[in-house]
Amino acid sequence: MDRIPILKMGEHLLVTIQVDMHDQIALNLQDDLTNQIAKYKAKAVLIDISALEIVDSFIGRMISNIAGLSRILDAQTVVVGMRPAVAITLVELGLTLDGVRTALNVEKGLDILRTALKR
Amino acid sequence: MxxxxxxxxxxxxxxxxxxxxxxxxxxxxxxxxxxxxxxxxxxxxxxxxxxxxxxxxxxxxxxxxxxxxxxxxxxxxxxxxxxxxxxxxxxxxxxxxxxxxxxxxxxxxxxxxxxxxxxxxxxxxxxxxxxxxxxxxxxxxxxxxxxxxxxxxxxxxMLELSTPVVQLWEGILALPMIGTLDSSRTQVVMESLLQEIVDTGATIAILDITGVPTVDTLVAQHLLKTVAAARLMGADCIISGIRPQIAQTIVHLGVDLTSVITKATLADAFLVALERTKQKIVKVAV
Missing domain, CATH: 1.10.490.130 (Globin-like)
Structure with a gap:
């Protein structure tokens, strides 16, 4: 079964979505990520969706959920690399991902996480 | 015949x-x-x-x-x-x-x-x-x-001409909007803004609505959509150029703009943007 790898980098967990997200993958990712955050006591999660070209309302909500649940597990979360078309689609679907931090690319996302962890 | x-x-x-x-x-x-x-x-x-x-x-x-x-x-x-x-x-x-x-x-x-x-x-x-x-x-x-x-x-x-996205400073974009904002124009504005964010890596975008003659609920909704889309790309938006009458209309219509930073002039917005990106302009002592 397809799984999305979750990479550990110090206190950060790195999730890069490189395949077409379908519903089962999203559900698996949700499980895996919560387990990993708990296991490594990760303080920050970075989700890179730069390869994601197509989103529907379900995937949009999954992204929002994943960000929400890692926040509950006390890990700062940032979603990076959203494509313009994906952003427009999510807005049109009414999913503005309020409360999820966003950045243009991985570099800027890591900057945000670093400053957030320093506080 | x-x-x-x-x-x-x-x-x-x-x-x-x-x-x-x-x-x-x-x-x-x-x-x-x-x-x-x-x-x-x-x-x-x-x-x-x-x-x-x-x-x-x-x-x-x-x-x-x-x-x-x-x-x-x-x-x-x-x-x-x-x-x-x-x-x-x-x-x-x-x-x-x-x-x-x-x-x-x-x-x-x-x-x-x-x-x-x-x-x-x-x-x-x-x-x-x-x-x-x-x-x-x-x-x-x-x-x-x-x-x-x-x-x-x-x-x-005209659609393409009337929606330029200009880079004001490193990491700061400005969108001087002129004319009525309808949904097809918002679409063009949104697309060009997001593309420009990707190209320049900007973290702040200033939407200047000095040239927008009227702001009704629909226009406000379009503005908020643009702001939300830019935020998803990791860029914050500031809305500037809100004239007194327009400010009154917005409040009367009950449009909620509290989630966005609003400024009266583009200059004010630019100062905020500089602050946010940790930059400063100083006068040179002669």
């Missing part, structure tokens, strides 16, 4: 082609709507000759008076060419239709000379009128279509 077959008319036209062309040409050129500055006499004559040839050919093979058969295809193509090129040159609709309608008089003259029997003459004249009216209408239709194409192209160009 009835008693007097179309091929008879066609024969007459072919026989007297020269006279018809001469008369037709002078009618066209003397017509008060004729724009000599837009088209040369030669061009008119060439178009007329070609049309008359195709026209008589089509008449000969005409099967019904609906002008729908294949035999009229060439005529139609030529007419479409003529009226499209005139639409582009800036002729008025009546100028363009005159091309066909001014053929009536020469044809009538010829018919009067060739058909002496009153009953037959009436029939012939009627047939000619019906055919030319149809062709004239067709010309106008194509003309209209040509103009509509021009209008929609200009509209598209």
């Amino acid at each position: 009835t008693n007097v077959g179309c091929d008879q008319i066609a024969q007459v036209i072919q026989k007297d082609e020269k006279i018809i062309l001469e008369q037709w040409g002078s009618y066209q050129l003397s017509s008060f709507t004729m724009r000599r500055d837009l088209i040369s006499e030669n061009e008119v004559k060439q178009e007329s000759r070609k049309f008359l040839q195709l026209f008589s050919g089509a008449l000969q093979n005409n099967k019904n008076d609906k002008l729908t058969g294949n035999e009229w295809d060439d005529v139609r193509v030529l007419l479409a060419d003529v009226s499209l090129s005139r639409a582009k040159k800036g002729f008025s609709p009546s100028d363009t239709a005159t091309f066909i309608f001014s053929l009536k008089q020469p044809l009538f003259n010829i018919a009067r000379e060739n058909f002496k029997d009153i009953a037959i003459l009436a029939e012939v004249l009627w047939n000619i009128t019906v055919i030319l009216d149809k062709l004239g209408l067709y010309t106008t239709e194509v003309y209209q279509k040509g103009r509509e194409e021009i209008i929609s192209r200009q509209q598209q160009e």
Whole structure:
């Protein structure tokens, strides 16, 4: 079964979505990520969706959920690399991902996480 | 066509082609709507000759008076060419239709000379009128279509022109919006803003609505959509250029802009943007 790898980098967990997200993958990712955050006591999660070209309302909500649940597990979360078309689609679907931090690319996302962890 | 077959008319036209062309040409050129500055006499004559040839050919093979058969295809193509090129040159609709309608008089003259029997003459004249009216209408239709194409192209160009995204500073973009914001423009604005965010890596975008004449709930919703989309790309938005009346309308309408930073002028917004990106402009001591 397809799984999305979750990479550990110090206190950060790195999730890069490189395949077409379908519903089962999203559900698996949700499980895996919560387990990993708990296991490594990760303080920050970075989700890179730069390869994601197509989103529907379900995937949009999954992204929002994943960000929400890692926040509950006390890990700062940032979603990076959203494509313009994906952003427009999510807005049109009414999913503005309020409360999820966003950045243009991985570099800027890591900057945000670093400053957030320093506080 | 009835008693007097179309091929008879066609024969007459072919026989007297020269006279018809001469008369037709002078009618066209003397017509008060004729724009000599837009088209040369030669061009008119060439178009007329070609049309008359195709026209008589089509008449000969005409099967019904609906002008729908294949035999009229060439005529139609030529007419479409003529009226499209005139639409582009800036002729008025009546100028363009005159091309066909001014053929009536020469044809009538010829018919009067060739058909002496009153009953037959009436029939012939009627047939000619019906055919030319149809062709004239067709010309106008194509003309209209040509103009509509021009209008929609200009509209598209205006859309692109009126929504520039400019980089004010490192990491700071500005969108000076001018004109009414409707959904199709918002779409263009959003797309170009997001693309520019990707290209420049900007973290702040200033939406300046100084040039937006009215802000109603729909426009406000469009603005908020743009802000939300930019935020998803990791860029914060500041809305600037809100005039006093517009501020009043926004509050009266109950539009919630609390999730966005709003500033009165672009300068104020720029200062905030500089602060956010940890930059500073200082006066040089002389």
